[in-house]
Amino acid sequence: MALKIRLTRGGAKKRPYYRIIVADSRFPRDGRFIDRIGAYDPMKPKDAADRVVLDVEKAKEWLAKGAQPTDRVARFLDQAGVITRAARNNPQKAKPGKKAEERAAERAEKAAAAAAPAEGEGAAAE
Numbered sequence: 001m002a003l004k005i006r007l008t009r010g011g012a013k014k015r016p017y018y019r020i021i022v023a024d025s026r027f028p029r030d031g032r033f034i035d036r037i038g039a040y041d042p043m044k045p046k047d048a049a050d051r052v053v054l055d056v057e058k059a060k061e062w063l064a065k066g067a068q069p070t071d072r073v074a075r076f077l078d079q080a081g082v083i084t085r086a087a088r089n090n091p092q093k094a095k096p097g098k099k100a101e102e103r104a105a106e107r108a109e110k111a112a113a114a115a116a117p118a119e120g121e122g123a124a125a126e
Contacts, residue, residue, distance in 0.1 A: 040052050
């Protein structure tokens with residue numbers, strides 16, 4: 001049985017509230033779970049102490065039993081000092097796609113073409 005420590009969504013429409021749970025990876029997101037170990041309220045300010053409430057002892061127990069946290073829960077556990085999360089770096093993320101590069105090159109060509117005749121007219125007028 002593959003155990004996951006993950007979030008389950010609650011709350012009203014456009015007012016999310018998440019519980020941090022331990023569940024079998026085959027169970028649905030908001031379905032059956034084994035244990036509830038905390039809560040996360042994204043509507044609270046980032047510096048609020050009760051934005052993430054986590055039972056650290058239960059989290060350590062489940063990690064010792066082999067439960068794998070999701071990326072978001074791993075961030076919470078890292079902040080609580082339970083685990084250390086490896087820093088991620090994706091330098092390709094901010095790079096524009098092929099189409100955007102083509103459009104930028106096309107705009108640069110048009111700007112250069114528009115600037116070249118304007119320079120020639122200015123020199124002839126003098």
